[in-house]
Amino acid sequence: MAMSGSHLDAGVEELVRVLRGYRVLTRPRLRDAVDGAEWPDGMFEHALKRAIKQGRVLRLTDELLEIGPHER
Numbered sequence: 001m002a003m004s005g006s007h008l009d010a011g012v013e014e015l016v017r018v019l020r021g022y023r024v025l026t027r028p029r030l031r032d033a034v035d036g037a038e039w040p041d042g043m044f045e046h047a048l049k050r051a052i053k054q055g056r057v058l059r060l061t062d063e064l065l066e067i068g069p070h071e072r
Contacts, residue, residue: 015034028063
């Protein structure tokens, strides 16, 4: 399923919003916190990759994520 840029942007915003409250989360916990299982197929991973590429989310390890420094 193709996702529009606006859907991905909304996903990125939701990831950042949740991570602001926690600062550091595991990937599974972040997915649960944003109800990522309810998102269209692949959208959680695509939004997370975009957020990491933009520097809005930092990948500390394969499973551990932190809010980007400019988002705090």
